[in-house]
Amino acid sequence: MTMTLKNVISVLAISCSLAIATVSCKSKVSDADLKSRIESIVTSTPGVTVDVKEGVVTLSGTVNSEAEREAIENSAKAVDSKNIKSVVNNITVNAPTVEINTDDADLAAKVVDATKDFPTVKATVKDGIITVTGTLEQSRVQVLKQSLDALSPKKVDIAAIEIK
Amino acid sequence: MALTTKYQALIDIAEASNIQDLQVVEQEGVLHIRGTAPNADVKNKLWDVYNQLDPNFLSGDVVMHVDVSTAVEGSRARVITQNSNLNIRKGPGTDQPIVGKAAKDEIIILISRANDQWWLVRTQDGEEGYCYAQYLEPVG
Incomplete structure (x- = not known):
């Protein structure tokens, strides 16, 4: 009786490990297959890598927009909806930046031109920030702000202007 | 309040106005809006909306540099x-x-x-x- 139970247990154990081996063996082949098929879709985006483990797809790398990040996830899913269990999207989005004129000397020279027709205001430049003081008619505030914004500064501070 | 929330109406107009190379980027507490508008009317409209959201532009939290694409040589x-x-x-x-x-x-x-x-x-x-x-x- 004891022997029989032991036998049953070992048979079960063997068939269990066989079953696991078969599954993992089978999924290894299709993992590699899935990986190459997804890679062929996402290669258009440099910097994105694909990894597949037991049907779970992991996407990594960086892109320039959230829309791009989602589009890659969706196209990866669409490659084989049957065999892809899930997609882990670890792609990060680069924070976009704009070019700013941080050369104070250059900026100050341009500010002189931009404010030439505004004799009632005084503009100073420090660390890429244009600060304006003085008095100005309301109707001319927008023109001044447009002229200064067009110089690509870090910030335009006209809060101290007294508007008439 | 996030700048993109404060200026949502401005961003919406910019995005709906066929502005080329539109960039809306928050950088060091300032929202930078850049691009090339299809005509002067669109540019003026953007400035009107900006002025409504921040009267007289006194907050200093936006730098908007929008050119007009019809400003080309020979025009x-x-x-x-x-x-x-x-x-x-x-x-x-x-x-x-x-x-x-x-x-x-x-x-x-x-x-x-x-x-x-x-x-x-x-x-x-x-x-x-x-x-x-x-x-x-x-x-x-």
């Missing part, structure tokens, strides 16, 4: 000074000597762009020289 532009004539100078800079003047509302020809701030132009009288770009509004 015409209207002089949009407040009242006075627009100085036409020998070179691109207010330190340059004045070689001519264009009247308010006069239509002139854009010859070539010296830089972001200055256009080489020709007036109806045939005078050539440099004008400050901010006082020129492309027409047509």
